Ligand code: QAP
């Protein structure tokens with residue numbers, strides 16, 4: 001397995017729209033394993049392929065304390081959403097920044113798992129937020145784009161300054 005580089009905001013590659021995956025290959029399963037390792041060492045609870053500069057419809061989530069409950073979503077599609085909730089979100093591509101975002105409270109998502117089998121899942125709470133956050137990445141959207149222009153510009157400049165002085 002390998003640790004992959006995570007793109008950090010503001011990187012124009014984070015705005016790439018991901019392409020659908022046609023089939024689950026060994027190479028794709030290797031990418032899933034590398035993304036999982038990358039997410040676990042970070043540590044994070046969710047990672048989209050976009051964040052490791054792979055522009056395909058793949059995301060992973062693990063909300064467990066024990067980091068052994070990996071959930072893989074290939075070609076995820078939200079088919080129903082309901083209610084609203086506010087949640088303070090972070091992102092491995094926006095290190096050190098946590099801001100509240102309003103999203104649907106419940107979502108129903110259709111996707112394929114690591115073996116290419118399709119499944120449907122109803123999620124609420126943190127899992128629902130995480131699925132919506134990661135699907136946004138696949139559409140080229142970063143959570144800071146929900147914030148005001150003023151906040152977004154402050155975050156942009158803070159992260160650019162961090163990059164310069166690293
Ligand atoms: C997305 O985010 C998410 O700033 C996953 O310094 C987050 O794993 C969805 C992380 C919250 C819903 C709620 C962020 C790690 C990890 C940082 C993450 C950092 C180190 C973020």
Ligand code: CO
Pocket residue numbers: 090091092093133134137
């Ligand atoms: Co993110």
